[in-house]
Amino acid sequence: MKIYEYASAPNCRRVRMFLAEKGVAMDYVQVDIAKGENLTAEFRTKDVNAKVPVLALEDGSHIAESVAIQRYIEELHPEPPLFGRDAKEKALVEMWNRRADFNMMSNVGMCFQHTSGFFSDRMNVFPEFGEDAGKKALKFFDVLDQHLSDHEFLAGDYFSVADIGMLCSMDFGKVVNLRPDAEEHPHLTRWRKQLSARPSAKA
Amino acid sequence: MKIYEYASAPNCRRVRMFLAEKGVAMDYVQVDIAKGENLTAEFRTKDVNAKVPVLALEDGSHIAESVAIQRYIEELHPEPPLFGRDAKEKALVEMWNRRADFNMMSNVGMCFQHTSGFFSDRMNVFPEFGEDAGKKALKFFDVLDQHLSDHEFLAGDYFSVADIGMLCSMDFGKVVNLRPDAEEHPHLTRWRKQLSARPSAKA
Incomplete structure (x- = not known):
């Protein structure tokens, strides 16, 4: 492979x-x-x-x-399981992984593609739409901060593929200056630091 | 429930x-x-x-x-399995289900939201972006037609959740006049008719 x-x-x-x-x-x-x-x-x-x-x-x-x-x-390679261990956990992991895609990756990606012009040789660019997408990503930082105030990881006390998806999507936001603020988003910042300290985050 | x-x-x-x-x-x-x-x-x-x-x-x-x-x-309710039966099939179903989301549902949905003004009380609307998204959905009809020329379903000879996702996304296109053309897309039209004939399509 x-x-x-x-x-x-x-x-x-x-x-x-x-x-x-x-x-x-x-x-x-x-x-x-x-x-x-x-x-x-x-x-x-x-x-x-x-x-x-x-x-x-x-x-x-x-x-x-x-x-x-x-x-x-x-x-x-089923171990360690990263997509959930029972029916409800699998569903919650899927839910949060989709939020990583639709609330974070899509918005950060659209902001990048439509405001940076990185792919303007191969797509039509609508800068105002891109800026609006960036604002949606920022707004979702608030949702994440609230959720992580009483959950260690996205799917509760269980580290999953959804945490990986959300971290990688969020971290990519730096290319368009979309970053959580440590004071405004203390719980999101805690989660981000915790995940970033895993050796896998450097892979 | x-x-x-x-x-x-x-x-x-x-x-x-x-x-x-x-x-x-x-x-x-x-x-x-x-x-x-x-x-x-x-x-x-x-x-x-x-x-x-x-x-x-x-x-x-x-x-x-x-x-x-x-x-x-x-x-x-594992039977009948709709997310795949072995490792490779599960991966192909995931791949096509994501294409249903990103190539079809997102484009059709963005076209609808940004050109119809249906949710303009709760979101910023960029009509030119919406029209561009609609064109991307149409272009993906060509990709689907090609794929379905030698595959009965999206994931080969196996009916899956990805077929459901793609059909429901594509059918929603009618609200913004995005429809495959029977002559231009004979294989996609065959697949669509076949799926639409399942009793579940009326649910």
Whole structure:
């Protein structure tokens, strides 16, 4: 197995951090998305969306989408379980992982793409929409701070793939100056420091 | 258990269709999101995002997010399995379910929200961004048509939650005139007819 990735992309970090928590080694192939190396017809046979990360399997097929790759690894290496241990926990992990995607990654990503012009060679850019998305991410910091005031992790006292997804999404916010404020968001700051101290956060 | 929903919302249909495939009965409470019945402080205790559907459990807690509710039901009622039967199938189902979310539901939803003004009492509207999102959904019809030319369902010969997610997202496109064309997209049209003929599609 090997993973095609662009090291600084948040969804690639999301997979690396997951693999580090599992203690699973992986081979990586760097794809320079800034230069558009992912936009070839050949790369689209690996992922119709031409995105990274993509996992290449031994049988020649590919699995795209960060969370799909994480689930595959979870099946092959169940310990420690990171998608939940019983029905309710699995549902809460899914709920918070989707909030990592829709409330954080989407908003931070849209803010980045529509205000920085990083991909303006390949997409239409609407800066005012991007700024509005950034404000939504900031507003969600308040929601997270409230939730983490009485929960150690997103899904209660259980560290999960949702914490990984939320941390990587939130950390990417720095490229557009979206950062939680230690005084305004003490609980979110506590959670962030705690997660950032895990060796996997450096993966 | 009961589900708070707004019957015509695509993510609510997604859960109803899933429950129908499982043969699981459910109680529903209608929440009129057009009138903003979901925007109360009380409803936000059920879902911090104030969205539907939300599943209320017997223990007084709640699970928000359509796919989180589906996963909970999958755990309680494993037959027929709709999230995949082995590691690779589970990963492919996750991958296609995410494409249902990011390539279809997000684009159709953004097109609807930003061009119709349906929620303009509660969000900033950027019509040109909405139109661009609609074009992305249309472009993804081409990708789906190509994929379904040699796959019966999204994850191969296996009907899954990803087919449900994609159908419900795509069908919602009709509110903004986003429909596949039978001549231009024969394989997508075949798949859509086949899924629409399942009794669960009427749930």
